[in-house]
Amino acid sequence: MSLLVVGSIALDTIETPFDRVEDVAGGSAVYIATAASYFTAPIRMVGVVGSDFPKSEFEFLESRGIDLEGLQVVPGGKTFKWKGRYHYDLNIRDTLETQLNVFEEFNPILPESYKTCRYVVLGNIDPTLQRRVIQSLSKKPELVVCDTMNFWIEGKRTELLETLKLVDILIINDSEARLLASEPNLIKSARKIMSLGPKTIIIKKGEHGALLFTNDTIFSAPAYPLESIYDPTGAGDAFAGGFIGHLVRTEDFSDENMKRAVIYGSTLASFCVSKFGIEGIKSLSDVEILGRYREFIELSRIED
Amino acid sequence: MSLLVVGSIALDTIETPFDRVEDVAGGSAVYIATAASYFTAPIRMVGVVGSDFPKSEFEFLESRGIDLEGLQVVPGGKTFKWKGRYHYDLNIRDTLETQLNVFEEFNPILPESYKTCRYVVLGNIDPTLQRRVIQSLSKKPELVVCDTMNFWIEGKRTELLETLKLVDILIINDSEARLLASEPNLIKSARKIMSLGPKTIIIKKGEHGALLFTNDTIFSAPAYPLESIYDPTGAGDAFAGGFIGHLVRTEDFSDENMKRAVIYGSTLASFCVSKFGIEGIKSLSDVEILGRYREFIELSRIED
Numbered sequence: 001m002s003l004l005v006v007g008s009i010a011l012d013t014i015e016t017p018f019d020r021v022e023d024v025a026g027g028s029a030v031y032i033a034t035a036a037s038y039f040t041a042p043i044r045m046v047g048v049v050g051s052d053f054p055k056s057e058f059e060f061l062e063s064r065g066i067d068l069e070g071l072q073v074v075p076g077g078k079t080f081k082w083k084g085r086y087h088y089d090l091n092i093r094d095t096l097e098t099q100l101n102v103f104e105e106f107n108p109i110l111p112e113s114y115k116t117c118r119y120v121v122l123g124n125i126d127p128t129l130q131r132r133v134i135q136s137l138s139k140k141p142e143l144v145v146c147d148t149m150n151f152w153i154e155g156k157r158t159e160l161l162e163t164l165k166l167v168d169i170l171i172i173n174d175s176e177a178r179l180l181a182s183e184p185n186l187i188k189s190a191r192k193i194m195s196l197g198p199k200t201i202i203i204k205k206g207e208h209g210a211l212l213f214t215n216d217t218i219f220s221a222p223a224y225p226l227e228s229i230y231d232p233t234g235a236g237d238a239f240a241g242g243f244i245g246h247l248v249r250t251e252d253f254s255d256e257n258m259k260r261a262v263i264y265g266s267t268l269a270s271f272c273v274s275k276f277g278i279e280g281i282k283s284l285s286d287v288e289i290l291g292r293y294r295e296f297i298e299l300s301r302i303e304d
Numbered sequence: 305m306s307l308l309v310v311g312s313i314a315l316d317t318i319e320t321p322f323d324r325v326e327d328v329a330g331g332s333a334v335y336i337a338t339a340a341s342y343f344t345a346p347i348r349m350v351g352v353v354g355s356d357f358p359k360s361e362f363e364f365l366e367s368r369g370i371d372l373e374g375l376q377v378v379p380g381g382k383t384f385k386w387k388g389r390y391h392y393d394l395n396i397r398d399t400l401e402t403q404l405n406v407f408e409e410f411n412p413i414l415p416e417s418y419k420t421c422r423y424v425v426l427g428n429i430d431p432t433l434q435r436r437v438i439q440s441l442s443k444k445p446e447l448v449v450c451d452t453m454n455f456w457i458e459g460k461r462t463e464l465l466e467t468l469k470l471v472d473i474l475i476i477n478d479s480e481a482r483l484l485a486s487e488p489n490l491i492k493s494a495r496k497i498m499s500l501g502p503k504t505i506i507i508k509k510g511e512h513g514a515l516l517f518t519n520d521t522i523f524s525a526p527a528y529p530l531e532s533i534y535d536p537t538g539a540g541d542a543f544a545g546g547f548i549g550h551l552v553r554t555e556d557f558s559d560e561n562m563k564r565a566v567i568y569g570s571t572l573a574s575f576c577v578s579k580f581g582i583e584g585i586k587s588l589s590d591v592e593i594l595g596r597y598r599e600f601i602e603l604s605r606i607e608d
């Protein structure tokens with residue numbers, strides 16, 4: 001029941017009104033795999049780095065039960081670098097610099113041992129590559145979860161629509177959903193996207209929580225009322241990791257369990273934003289995760 | 305256990321991408337009293353209109369059990385007029401015209417029969433007038449609910465702070481909460497506002513639902529996933545009316561019942577936005593209200 005995670009691996013430089021960190025490990029695959037590692041093992045990771053990626057970060061990922069056989073290290077190459085600055089209102093960020101480096105030529109190749117993975121998370125990369133990953137598997141996986149972004153929706157719509165046909169669960173934010181569906185109403189957008197392939201849609205709304213749409217239900221999950229948010233980087237990927245982690249752990253894809261998975265995703269995202277980079281999700285205990293999960297449940301519980 | 309409602313009474317001209325209506329009855333007092341009328345009677349209304357206010361609207365309000373003894377009709381005067389246009393994204397609106405007319409000199413005077421009201425909703429008017437209403441009562445009311453807006457927070461802060469000391473529950477939207485508290489984080493804003501007087505704060509987040517803060521709890525209420533929103537005008541006031549209506553009906557101010565009141569408020573707001581002006585809340589049945597209430601509960605229910 002192993003989980004395959006593909007996505008970007010980066011060295012991030014992040015500025016917020018509170019602090020600044022330089023060249024810390026990031027990228028969608030790192031956040032997703034780290035968050036999921038609290039729920040399931042092994043996690044098979046596919047990505048590319050240069051020879052500048054710190055050895056300590058490999059060690060950290062391996063310590064979390066993440067299999068790096070599918071990690072390509074380009075000798076003499078430089079890792080994908082991203083530099084961003086958040087405003088006083090942490091919902092707004094400027095990308096100051098993007099150096100694709102080895103990520104520009106990334107071609108995800110699955111080691112033999114990865115090809116039988118039954119669960120797949122496609123982090124936010126070129127939809128053509130996402131599709132190639134699914135097609136490289138030796139048999140149809142049980143569950144394919146996919147993330148994407150404005151850049152691909154606008155620039156590679158046709159490719160993305162092809163990929164969506166192979167996706168079970170699309171995780172997307174509200175503005176991306178509206179863009180993908182060409183529809184301002186979020187509920188109508190979700191319905192439209194469900195006709196493109198994914199049976200389940202999760203729309204992330206940042207500080208306003210998330211909405212889960214399945215064929216039979218709509219579930220509204222609250223956001224955790226954090227008094228201090230230090231760095232929103234990776235929150236969406238931490239959400240995806242917690243979400244799929246709970247589903248793989250339980251192997252229960254009922255609507256009711258999907259709701260719980262959304263809360264576990266929200267839980268990991270809330271830890272993520274409470275510190276810089278992946279720090280917030282580097283060393284959580286089961287007790288902390290379950291405690292936060294229960295607080296989430298309390299937050300919207302009402303005795304009728 | 306009668307409920308006193310004070311606020312603006314207006315003739316609204318509303319344009320949305322879907323339709324346009326001209327000179328329809330509106331204003332905070334009308335929306336609040338109409339929404340509350342599904343829960344309690346009589347409702348004592350205080351406001352001012354000109355002689356141009358349609359007789360049919362008086363009749364409608366009276367048919368809903370709303371006592372108009374405190375309604376001032378200025379002979380030969382013109383009713384407050386507001387004209388607004390909503391964009392394709394209904395979250396954005398432009399005020400095209402505001403004619404204060406008789407509202408400019410509004411001085412809320414309570415008839416003797418109103419002075420024993422135990423429950424008060426202060427719709428969004430000048431905080432000095434809001435305070436005058438509370439001070440006109442013959443004894444301290446059981447519950448004072450108050451709404452306000454950016455205009456007063458920026459222009460009459462000192463007056464507003466005086467009024468807030470007399471308020472039990474403040475209902476405010478997210479940007480107003482941040483402005484009032486001078487604090488970007490919503491949770492910290494709520495805590496700060498609670499130190500100004502109100503023991504309970506409700507922060508409305510439009511299409512993202514609402515947050516209830518009491519001394520002991522935070523409750524996150526979802527928004528109803530409406531596929532069609534026709535006109536957001538008055539939604540916040542309909543919320544306030546449904547909220548106080550349920551509290552007056554039950555006379556139970558526990559945290560648990562406050563949560564239910566928030567859902568009843570959300571229920572009335574969801575009906576309000578589904579048609580133009582007050583049309584959406586003009587003739588609801590108990591079955592419709594309870595049905596929508598239950599749908600709201602389902603929306604965030606999770607079996608742990």
